[in-house]
Amino acid sequence: MVRVALITGGMGGLGEAICIKMAALGYHVVTTYSPNNTKAHDWLQTMNNMGYGFKAYPCDVTDFDSAKACIDAVTKDIGPVDVLVNNAGITRDMTFKKMTKADWDAVIHTNLDSVFNMTKQVIDGMVERKWGRVINVSSVNGQKGAFGQTNYSAAKAGMHGFTKALALEVAKNGVTVNTISPGYIGTKMVTAIPQEILDSKILPQIPVSRLGKPEEIAGLVAYLASDEAAFLTGANISINGGQHMF
Numbered sequence: 322m323v324r325v326a327l328i329t330g331g332m333g334g335l336g337e338a339i340c341i342k343m344a345a346l347g348y349h350v351v352t353t354y355s356p357n358n359t360k361a362h363d364w365l366q367t368m369n370n371m372g373y374g375f376k377a378y379p380c381d382v383t384d385f386d387s388a389k390a391c392i393d394a395v396t397k398d399i400g401p402v403d404v405l406v407n408n409a410g411i412t413r414d415m416t417f418k419k420m421t422k423a424d425w426d427a428v429i430h431t432n433l434d435s436v437f438n439m440t441k442q443v444i445d446g447m448v449e450r451k452w453g454r455v456i457n458v459s460s461v462n463g464q465k466g467a468f469g470q471t472n473y474s475a476a477k478a479g480m481h482g483f484t485k486a487l488a489l490e491v492a493k494n495g496v497t498v499n500t501i502s503p504g505y506i507g508t509k510m511v512t513a514i515p516q517e518i519l520d521s522k523i524l525p526q527i528p529v530s531r532l533g534k535p536e537e538i539a540g541l542v543a544y545l546a547s548d549e550a551a552f553l554t555g556a557n558i559s560i561n562g563g564q565h566m567f
């Protein structure tokens with residue numbers, strides 16, 4: 322039986338690596354893209370020319386009806402979702418003093434409301450089938466806070482509260498719910514930071530002395546999705562090169 326893995330934001334830096342890893346492991350890989358993403362078709366064509374066989378559906382993860390339409394279409398075309406990776410996310414960094422309500426709302430809607438919107442569509446089916454995996458991609462900055470990220474830190478910390486509560490509700494039905502909290506990973510979200518800031522402020526905080534690789538995050542997601550991880554639920558797994566330990 323081929324399992325269906327849906328990765329939100331699979332065309333981004335981490336999401337793409339997760340899609341590639343899951344395809345290599347034999348999953349039917351489905352990803353989502355924002356309805357206004359004009360590069361989605363090209364991305365899909367490039368990846369599928371490389372033989373990955375990904376499917377992609379438009380979905381605004383901030384919008385419950387859009388999430389429902391997306392999952393309904395995936396279920397009809399491919400089958401029920403067995404593994405949901407809530408990976409889509411954005412930042413709108415600025416000090417709290419400068420932050421507007423719109424900056425707050427955009428980050429909470431995209432990083433936290435999205436987890437409700439997507440998980441709500443798949444969880445009952447997972448429970449009925451007695452197998453499922455929900456993997457929420459949070460951040461080290463949800464664990465420790467970060468200057469200029471009250472919105473992002475709140476959303477990412479909220480994700481883990483969701484994880485723990487839902488994990489309790491579905492544990493006896495073979496469904497696990499976990500959070501992963503990456504540190505600084507070398508995707509465009511991070512490599513857009515000026516090199517002198519990376520060298521002077523960010524790398525010195527990381528005992529491993531480098532940025533993480535998207536493939537390292539993908540490897541952790543793949544493990545959490547596996548049958549071997551059936552006893553692991555409600556966890557928040559740090560993957561940050563030793564930057565933050567607790």
Ligand code: NDP
Binds near residue numbers: 331354411460506
């Ligand atoms: P990217 O910016 O490369 O990718 C983010 C993805 O989210 C994009 O594919 C984007 O899709 C999607 N997305 C954003 N808004 C929406 C929306 N409203 N509806 C649907 N999709 C949306 O980021 P990364 O790959 O770096 O990050 C992935 C996740 O990992 C995020 O949740 C991020 O917070 C988290 N993270 C990243 C770290 C890092 O160092 N990179 C560290 C810790 C956590 P589209 O382009 O189609 O809009």
